[in-house]
Amino acid sequence: MFVRREGGTLICQACRHFCRLEKEGDSGRCGVRQRRGERVNLEASIRVSEVEPVERRGFFHVVPAARVWSYWTGKSENGDADAAPPPDVIGVAAADPEAAWAFECHADLARQARERGLAVLWNSRGLWSSPVLGLVPSLVTAVRLILDGENRERWGKILYEGAWLRSRGVWVEVALIPPEGLTPRDLRHFLKTFTETLTADTPVHVVRSFSPRTPAATLIQIAEALSGVLPYVYVDHLPGNPRENTFCPHCEAPLVYRFGWVVLENRVKDGRCPECHKPVPGRWTLS
Numbered sequence: 512m513f514v515r516r517e518g519g520t521l522i523c524q525a526c527r528h529f530c531r532l533e534k535e536g537d538s539g540r541c542g543v544r545q546r547r548g549e550r551v552n553l554e555a556s557i558r559v560s561e562v563e564p565v566e567r568r569g570f571f572h573v574v575p576a577a578r579v580w581s582y583w584t585g586k587s588e589n590g591d592a593d594a595a596p597p598p599d600v601i602g603v604a605a606a607d608p609e610a611a612w613a614f615e616c617h618a619d620l621a622r623q624a625r626e627r628g629l630a631v632l633w634n635s636r637g638l639w640s641s642p643v644l645g646l647v648p649s650l651v652t653a654v655r656l657i658l659d660g661e662n663r664e665r666w667g668k669i670l671y672e673g674a675w676l677r678s679r680g681v682w683v684e685v686a687l688i689p690p691e692g693l694t695p696r697d698l699r700h701f702l703k704t705f706t707e708t709l710t711a712d713t714p715v716h717v718v719r720s721f722s723p724r725t726p727a728a729t730l731i732q733i734a735e736a737l738s739g740v741l742p743y744v745y746v747d748h749l750p751g752n753p754r755e756n757t758f759c760p761h762c763e764a765p766l767v768y769r770f771g772w773v774v775l776e777n778r779v780k781d782g783r784c785p786e787c788h789k790p791v792p793g794r795w796t797l798s
C-alpha cells in the first residue's frame with residue numbers, strides 16, 4: 512500500500528518524507544517500514560496501552576472525563592501489548608504523534624473500534640500524504656494537530672488540512688507547542704492563517720514543552736494573545752493555571768472546570784451552555 516516504483520527503487524508514499532527504499536532491508540525514517548523484496552512492509556504493532564482520561568490525550572471538547580484506551584505503536588516484537596480495548600471505554604486514542612507512519616495498524620484498529628461504536632482519536636504532525644489524508648475522515652472521530660518548531664514551515668498547510676477534516680465531520684483540536692523565539696509577529700501570522708483556514712471555534716492548546724522547559728509566563732502570554740481572537744484557548748501541562756477551564760464565549764458562564772487532566776465539573780448540557788443555551792462546539796456525546 513502507498514508505494515510507487517521508480518526503476519528498481521520503491522518510494523513509500525504513506526507520509527511526506529517519501530522515503531526511497533533502494534535495496535532489500537532499507538528502512539524508512541519512521542523505522543517501522545522496511546523493504547522486503549518488491550514490497551514495503553509495515554512492521555508495526557501495538558506496543559503499549561493503558562486506560563486514561565480523554566483529557567490526557569489533549570482533547571478538551573470530546574466527552575469530558577471519559578476514559579479512553581490509549582495505545583502506542585512500534586516495531587513489532589515478541590511481547591506486544593494487548594490489542595483489544597477493554598469494555599468500559601468510550602474510544603481508542605493513538606498516542607503516537609504521527610498516525611501516518613503506522614497507518615495500516617491505526618486504520619485496522621479504528622475499523623474494529625467503530626464497529627463497536629467507539630470513538631477514534633488520532634494525532635498528526637501533518638505528515639500524512641494526500642492518499643492517507645483522504646482515508647482519515649472515514650476512520651476517525653477527532654484529530655489533534657500538533658504544531659511545533661519542527662513543522663513550523665508547514666503550519667499553514669496543516670491548518671488548511673484541519674479545515675478540510677472538519678468540513679468532513681472530523682472534530683479537530685490544535686496543540687501548539689511554541690518553538691523558542693516565537694515573536695508577537697509570528698503569533699499574529701499564526702492567528703491570521705488560523706482564522707483564514709479553520710473556524711475560530713476550533714480549540715487551541717498551548718502546550719508546555721519539557722525540553723527545553725517552556726516558562727509558564729510564556730505559555731500564559733501566548734494564550735492571552737490568542738484568546739483575544741479565538742474563544743477556546745487552553746494552556747496544557749501547567750496544572751492549576753487559569754486557562755484550563757472552558758467558558759462560554761457568548762455569556763461567559765463557566766462550562767467545564769478542570770485541574771490538569773481531571774474534570775472537576777462539566778456543566779455542558781446536550782452540547783449547549785446551561786445559561787444562554789448557545790451550542791458549544793465539540794463532541795459532547797457519541798450518540
Ligand code: SF4
Pocket residue numbers: 523524525526527528529530538539540541542543544611612
Ligand atoms: S511512512 Fe515511513 S517509510 Fe513511509 S515515507 Fe514516511 S517515514 Fe518514510
